[in-house]
Amino acid sequence: MAHAMVTLDMIKEARNRLKGVAQETAIMQSTSLSQRCGCEVYLKMENFQRTGSFKLRGAYNKVASLTDEERALGIVASSAGNHAQGVALAAKEYGCKATICMPSNAPLSKVEATLSYGADVVLSGDFYADAYNEACCLQEKKGYTFCHPFDDPVVMAGQGTIGLEILEEVPDADVIIVPVGGGGLIAGVAAAAKAVKPSIRIIGVQTANMPSMQQSLKEGHIVTVPANKSLADGIAVGTPGTLTFEMVQQYVDEVVTVTESEIAETILFLLERVKTAVEGAGACPVAAMINDKIDGLAGKKVVALVSGGNIDVNMIDRIINNGLVKSWRRIYLDVIVQDRPHVLSTLTGLISDTNANILSIWHDRSQRDIEVGYVHVSLEIETMGEKHVKNLHQTLIDHGFPAVIK
Structure with missing residues (x-):
């Protein structure tokens, strides 16, 4: 029988082995997420685990x-x-x-x-x-x-220790949301949590770029999805494990997916609001909540498993920049102005008068479509949101600078 694959005793044995090696990571309540999602949200911070992941x-x-x-x-x-x-x-x-x-x-x-x-x-x-x-x-x-990363009962039992920790700290939790790649984490957590509290809901989250477990559940047998790049590199697995699939079929209530842009926005949200750095896979459970991918969470106690924090610093940089542009806090302006004294200082003066901050400025006379006597100016500007940008844009137009926001 499938259920004997990872037993509560195996998970407890794993817990004893891990004493003094793995940390019992913090479970933290998030007010900003609770307000946004309309339920009581707790984050299990495995991004603070030794090695940066569960x-x-x-x-x-x-x-x-x-x-x-x-x-x-x-x-x-x-x-x-x-x-x-x-x-x-x-x-x-x-x-x-x-x-x-x-x-x-x-x-x-x-x-x-x-x-x-x-x-x-x-x-x-x-x-x-x-x-x-x-x-x-x-x-x-x-x-x-x-040492298989997921398709091994002993590995799953180790991951299952997270399920025990969650229910010790939040015994009245209604739902646990877990990232899913090969399925080792969710299989272990689900086996532990359902053994302790059979009524608990376990929801898995995959990247829409590689929804191998979700597809396999739909079709009733293991399928392999095409390999795709994902911000959630930790769960970009094309084929679920044989053992993990069996356990997910048995214990997991639902598997949903999130898009790459939803993952990126959530990494930024967690960085800014929760003050924590999370890798793509670790952001997926929160991304699913923020983007209403899971029904029936209203008023419930929900634990989102933040599985890891090993994100490339270069990647964080790109995600922050992308997020700033999307939220109108950074814009790129193009404007063609007359090439004579004081015009540039008038333009920059108008921008700073609206309390926008110029980060960089280029001007270029050599473009093919620019008439003699004019110059093409590009600016990168720090702003305070969409309303601010609209006011700034209108101000420039009113003063004879027909700017284009890129």
């Missing part, structure tokens, strides 16, 4: 459960980044060799962190599936012990 729990539990002989062979794992760090840290603690296969475009921060724990990193292909195939080849060639 993956340490399952990876460490797996390495700890191996025999001395299995560890002596060396460990191989495939990972989009977070499982890699968990396995590397566990291998270091047990003094065994670890080789981790990751996609060649894995975030640099995740690759460097994995190396820092002393593991060897092999970069292979563009997607998780490529890294997995490489790990399987190495296992065959070198006789390593394989």
Whole structure:
């Protein structure tokens, strides 16, 4: 029977193994999210876990459960980044060799962190599936012990310890929302939570770019979806696990999806309002709530699992810029003005009089479609929102500067 795959006893055993290794991360109530979503929202902050993600729990539990002989062979794992760090840290603690296969475009921060724990990193292909195939080849060639990132009962039991922690701290929780890639996290959390409180709802969230678990549930059997790039690299998995799929079918109430722009906006929202840095996968549960993807949450106690915080700093920079432009807090203005003294200072003076801040300015006389005696000016401007931008635009037009907002 499927239900015996990950038992409450296995999860409790994992918890004992993880004592002093994994932190029991904070569960924090979010007023801004509660107001926005119309329910009582708690965030389980696994982005504050050692290695920056929940993956340490399952990876460490797996390495700890191996025999001395299995560890002596060396460990191989495939990972989009977070499982890699968990396995590397566990291998270091047990003094065994670890080789981790990751996609060649894995975030640099995740690759460097994995190396820092002393593991060897092999970069292979563009997607998780490529890294997995490489790990399987190495296992065959070198006789390593394989640590699967999700399709393994011992790994799932490790992730399930989160379910126990949530219900100890918020025993009257009605719903737990969990990111879903291969399904190891949600399978473990659901097994733990439903064992303790059978009435609880468990909702999974995937990126719409790779909705493999959602599609598999719809069709009643495991399907593989095409590989796509996603901000949520941690859950960009094309094929669910065999064991995880069985458990998700049994324990999970629903799987919904969020788009890339919804994920980006949520990363920015969490950074600005909740003061926490979250990677794409970790933002998915909150993105689903903010964008009304889940029915029946009104007035309920909801725990969103923030699974990890290992986001590339370059990515944060892009997401912030994109968010500022979308919310009219940064605009790009184009205007053609007469090329004579004081015109530029008049233009910049008008802009600063409206309390907008000029970040950069270019002017260019050499464009083909500009008449002699005129100059093309581009400005990057910091503003205070859509209303402010409209006032600024109108002011410029009123003073003879026909500006175009890009």
